[in-house]
Amino acid sequence: MASADTGAMTTALHITLITERDVVDVDYSHITYKNIAVATYEAIQDVEYVQSGFLRNFFDFGDVFVQTAGHRANIEFLRVPKPGKVADIINDQKKKRLNGRNDHDTQS
Numbered sequence: 001m002a003s004a005d006t007g008a009m010t011t012a013l014h015i016t017l018i019t020e021r022d023v024v025d026v027d028y029s030h031i032t033y034k035n036i037a038v039a040t041y042e043a044i045q046d047v048e049y050v051q052s053g054f055l056r057n058f059f060d061f062g063d064v065f066v067q068t069a070g071h072r073a074n075i076e077f078l079r080v081p082k083p084g085k086v087a088d089i090i091n092d093q094k095k096k097r098l099n100g101r102n103d104h105d106t107q108s
Contacts, residue, residue, distance in 0.1 A: 012027065014027050016077050018090060022039060022040045023044070025038075037072075039066055039068045039075055043072055044069075044090070045067050045068060045069050047090045048064075063076065064076070064077040064087055065077075
């Protein structure tokens, strides 16, 4: 009887994209599984970051959590460098996007 240990195949790849239009989190794990979460700036309600522990604070690493409206999936960026800056970038892009939309709406 032969068996294969799938423990060696549990590599994961996490890709985070912060664009002018939305925030995208792509998670690949195993060979056949991919999860993509997209949050538009209009749907983002809250952005926060957590740095816990001496090493994370010393090396400026932490977790960023993006909470979205409704039943959309929340987005988590785990173990990212400069989490405060990442949260600020997302909040700034959200303000730009919403202000741009409001400016466009008032000009029409």
